[in-house]
Amino acid sequence: MEVFCNLHEEFLRKYFKLENGVPSHDTFQRVMRIIDPKALQQLQLEWNEYLTTNAGKGLKKILIIDGKTMRGSRT
Structure with missing residues (x-):
């Protein structure tokens, strides 16, 4: 997901602020772990x-x- 986001960052910025840039692999992993x-x-x-x-x-x-x-x- 991180690679996809980096490749499509300009498009994603239309919908998300991404104030700290594209989330890292570790961030995506932490979020996916908390989904029930x-x-x-x-x-x-x-x-x-x-x-x-x-x-x-x-x-x-x-x-x-x-x-x-x-x-x-x-x-």
């Missing part, structure tokens, strides 16, 4: 449910999560 896995799982379930609604189906058509569909290897 059960809460994250619940959010994932809610997201999946949303994608099955009418509004979600429209969104699903424009979201490419990992590129497999775009490359034709989704099956």
Whole structure:
């Protein structure tokens, strides 16, 4: 994540102040450690449910999560 942020710092600054620059690998690691896995799982379930609604189906058509569909290897 640190590498991604460094590569896209200019874009990210449109949304975040980044007063101390891009967070380090260690900072990302500390933050990820405090996220409750059960809460994250619940959010994932809610997201999946949303994608099955009418509004979600429209969104699903424009979201490419990992590129497999775009490359034709989704099956």
